[in-house]
Amino acid sequence: MRKLLLLFPALLICICCMSACKKGDPGPAGVNGTDGAQGPKGDPGSQGPGGPQGATGNTGATGPTGAQGPAGSNGADGANGANGADGTMSVKSYLLINKSVTLTGFTNFAIPAITQDIVDKGVVLAYFRTTGSTGAYYALPYSEAGRTITLSDFGVGYVNIKANFSQTGLDFKIVVIPGGSVTTLQTAHPGINFKNYNEVATVLHIN
Numbered sequence: 001m002r003k004l005l006l007l008f009p010a011l012l013i014c015i016c017c018m019s020a021c022k023k024g025d026p027g028p029a030g031v032n033g034t035d036g037a038q039g040p041k042g043d044p045g046s047q048g049p050g051g052p053q054g055a056t057g058n059t060g061a062t063g064p065t066g067a068q069g070p071a072g073s074n075g076a077d078g079a080n081g082a083n084g085a086d087g088t089m090s091v092k093s094y095l096l097i098n099k100s101v102t103l104t105g106f107t108n109f110a111i112p113a114i115t116q117d118i119v120d121k122g123v124v125l126a127y128f129r130t131t132g133s134t135g136a137y138y139a140l141p142y143s144e145a146g147r148t149i150t151l152s153d154f155g156v157g158y159v160n161i162k163a164n165f166s167q168t169g170l171d172f173k174i175v176v177i178p179g180g181s182v183t184t185l186q187t188a189h190p191g192i193n194f195k196n197y198n199e200v201a202t203v204l205h206i207n
Contacts, residue, residue: 095173114176
């Protein structure tokens with residue numbers, strides 16, 4: 001008991017001392033110091049090895065063909081080419097105006113274009129109409145109501161017209177076609193009607 005009484009005053013002194021030594025309130029924060037200088041940049045490191053190349057991908061499938069576009073409009077027609085040379089330019093024709101035929105014999109007309117070559121290989125056509133008429137020419141031989149008129153024959157430089165009647169006031173058209181021109185004409189115009197003067201005149205360019 002005596003020891004406890006002696007310890008109590010000593011304990012009380014320690015408590016008092018601890019109270020007196022209690023820490024005071026903290027002071028205000030100090031000003032931040034300046035940043036230090038940046039240190040030197042270090043040497044770059046060596047480059048690392050490249051990674052392995054990836055495998056090539058598969059080729060993609062070809063897509064379907066697209067639908068055909070609409071047809072374009074037709075272009076303008078080109079200019080007409082120049083006319084070729086006429087293969088029948090050697091054809092000659094003669095107009096004999098206001099001539100007569102007689103019942104007896106024949107009537108002879110001079111036609112200079114009839115050469116020996118025409119006689120051998122060419123063609124001579126004869127047509128007639130009434131003088132002053134604007135109608136069509138009729139091909140020889142011609143027959144109507146028992147009256148006949150024909151191209152009797154021809155030779156170098158002439159034709160002979162024969163009739164079974166006598167009449168004046170007749171116009172004759174004599175067309176002389178060389179052999180080569182006949183071939184050209186038949187090739188270019190197959191089936192041409194030589195009895196139709198208008199058709200022959202159109203093809204041969206006879207005025």
